[in-house]
Amino acid sequence: MDTPAELGEFLRTRRARLRPEDVGLISYGARRRVPGLRREELSQLAGVSVAYYTRLEQGQSNNASEGVLDALAAALRLTEDEHTHLRNLARPGRTKRRPAERPDSARPGTRQLIAAMGDVPVVVVDRRFEVLAWNPLGHALTAGHLDARSPERPADRPNLQRLLFLDPHTRELYPRWDEEARRAVASLRLAAGQYSEDRRLAELIGELSMKSPEFAALWSRHPVNSCTFGAKAFHHPTIGALELSFEMLQVPDDSGHRMLMYSAEPGSSSEAALRLLGNVTRSAVTRTEQPTAPRDPKAAMLNAGGDSRPESR
Incomplete structure (x- = not known):
């Protein structure tokens, strides 16, 4: 990914969302050619020269100190995720x-x-949101229309972001799809900044930008959020509507793997629906794993060419 260009775009989008009066500056009503703060106004707030900030926004400086970045983050009122x-x-x-x-x-x-x-x-995902593993209930909840063993095959491994924007079954799963899409793009933006040299991650972003106008529009706004917890609404094809909390937990190593886990409020209808889905899933797994009944030993021997004479009375 073109990191200098990404930096400039990010800074411009964050300048554009602030008005002078939002940060205590006096606006004299002059017509502004661009929305939000001007470069010189942001430079004044952050305590850096206009020339230096311009180079930074244009991607001509890659050695900004922690102090400068902290000052810009404070002036732009960035969240913790945006600061990162x-x-x-x-x-x-x-x-x-x-x-x-x-x-x-x-x-x-x-x-x-x-x-x-x-x-x-x-559901276990990597830094690119590719599904590395899921348990039976995770598969049934999020992608029951896919082969449960697909995460084991890297060539056609599911990707949560690709499914959300390009798979019609997944779109139907989320009644508040717009909210889910914004959350997905914000978390993907954060990953793209963290792993800017990841070629496959850049290819995924390029694919989604080309195939989904909705993704491209959201991506251009440069949202950033880790989205590690919250609530999601589902309209599941088997159990209907439910509202679940989710937590995205980092695996304690440097792999970038995360575990996406869901739970329902105790005593709620969603908890009952999730329990029902669990029962249905376990029944399906049991039927799949049910061993075939042992054949009659005598019949097996006959089929194998044994003595086929009838027993004497």
């Missing part, structure tokens, strides 16, 4: 290395853990 994103874009060479291009996979311990969480839907 600013540092990632402004100083990419100091914080990132090129990720390995070989297919990723969830650790055996992670797979064992999510398998033990039978009553909790869990």
Whole structure:
């Protein structure tokens, strides 16, 4: 990804959302050619020269100090996630290395853990939001129309972002799709800044920008948010409507893997619906794994060419 260009776009979008009166500056009513703060106004607030800030916004400086970045973040009233994103874009060479291009996979311990969480839907994703693993309930909740074993095949591994914007079944799953789309783009923006040298991540963004006008429009606004917790509404094809809380937990290593887990409020109709989905899923898994009844030993022997004479009376 073109990190200098991304930095300039990010700074411009954040300047545009602030008015002089929002930050205590006097506006004399002169017609402004661009929305939001001017470069010189932001420079004044951050305590840096206009020339230096202009170079930074134009991607001509890649050695901004922590003090300058902190001052800009304060002047622009950035959130914690936006502040992190600013540092990632402004100083990419100091914080990132090129990720390995070989297919990723969830650790055996992670797979064992999510398998033990039978009553909790869990989906394990990598930094690109590719599904590395899911337990049966996680699969049934989020992508029951897909092959449950697809995460095991890197060539056609599901990607949560691609499904959300390009798969019609997934779109129908979220009655508040616009809200889900904004959340997805904001979290993908943060990942793109953190892993700016990840070629496959850049290819995913390019694909979605080309194939989904809705994604392209949201991406141009440069939203940034980690989206690690919150609530989601579902309209599931099997159990109907439910509202679930979600938590995105980081796996404690440097892999970038995360576990997306869902839960329902105790005593709610959503909890009952989730329990029903669990029962349906377990029944389906049991039928799939049910061993065939053992054949009659005598019939097996006959079929194998044994003695076929009838028994004497």
